Amino acid sequence: MTTPSTSLALTGLNALVIGGSSGIGEAIAHGYAAAGARVAIAGRVAPKLEAAAARLAERFPGTRGYVADVTDPLALASLAETVEQDFGQVDVLLPCQGTTIIKPTLDFTREEFNHIVATNQTSVFFACTTFGRAMLARGSGAIVNIASLSAHRGWPRACPYAMTKHAVLALTHTLAAEWGPQGVRVNAISPGFFLTDLNRDKMPPERKESALRRTPMGRFGELDELVGAAVYLASPAAGFVTGTVINVDGGYLASGI
Template identity: 50%
Template sequence: MTGALERFSLTGKVALVIGGSSGIGREIALGFRESGARVVAVGKTKAKVDAVVDALRETDTGSAGHAVDVADLAELRRMVDAVTTEHGRIDILVNSQGTTTLKPAEDFAPGDYCRIMDVNLRSVFFASTEVGRGMLSRGQGSIITIASIASFLGFQNTALYTMSKWGVLGMTQALAAEWAGRGVRVNAIAPGFVMTVLNRDKMGAERKENALRRTPMGRFGKTEDLVGAAVFLASDSSSYVTGETIRVDGGYCAAGL
């Protein structure tokens, strides 16, 4: 019988973490390595990718990284092909890429729409299908996308971001239903207010104060708070879990007024 801790092990698995060079994705990449996975981190900025690869290689010299703009689907496909060729397969995919802009809905321009949707939804779907083909051919794999509590709620001044994250929720459920019988699980994690660089720089003082007041745990999330949920969804411990979105939000969505 497999021990409880062994069921959470990622030893022998190859994990591709898109958005793995900063914020939540970086923390998940490092957490996967601690759990035994071989990790390939992807980010847009080469210096950040190199930095996380250096950290990963402290315990696994086979860890790798790619500096890629995944909103460019040709670049995305080339990267997935290169990772598959180099490592033989991809067992786990994490979609942690994301961007946002805060402004009133009536002030968004078509360019804003294309930029946010291209990163937050379009690249997530096509990363999932590009990697998913290989998983489906082997009859196993786990895909995890970083959603948001904005996948469940409407937030002021974030219309496009909120739309994209509701789309991630729908995509998660649709792919899970379609691929479950072929061995591929698709889930998501919805962080609450985690003080990544993205949130810290783009959220004003009043917005932060309101978010903190509404969070029952009385604190903002830390990037490391997401690692446990990600390891669970990537590991054999969640072998009967698909189509789920786990909220890691300090109770924000559970709270009333």
């Protein structure tokens, strides 16, 4: 019997973080690089992506940045081809792209709904299948999806967002079951309340107060506190872990009241 690995090192692995130009994605990209991976990030907005790539390369030479709007099928295919050509195979994929709008459900327009679904659900599905195809051919790879507290509960005033995050969990569980026999692991992280560029200004004061009151640890998370779970799920130490969701939420989902 082989001895199971307890290594959290990502040395020798290539990781791609989509949505890596800010917030959760950028924090995890730095964490993957610190754990030894060669890291590439992708983002939709060129100036923002280039600034994030420069910050990453300053600490970890050899990292790369790619401008791509992965809601566009042609741009996603081009990203996969370009990364494969000049960066190498993607061993670890973290699709972190996301957006939200907070408003009463009856007020959502079709355009707003379609935009949220295209970013949070459709592009995540096709990122997994686009990069997962090569992983399946090799018989190895790890995908770490980003879910949300809203994937586990009703989420008033953010219904389309909650729907997409429920879908991310369904995607994670289904791909884990389907791709496990071929050596590809698919897991997810459900972050609790972390103030990022996505939600800092969109969350009204009463929602922030409610979040703190219902979180047993009584504070918002720090982005670096997501890194450990992301590194673990990508690492050899998680070699027999697939279809799992790690809640990094200060006890929010456990509290039950």
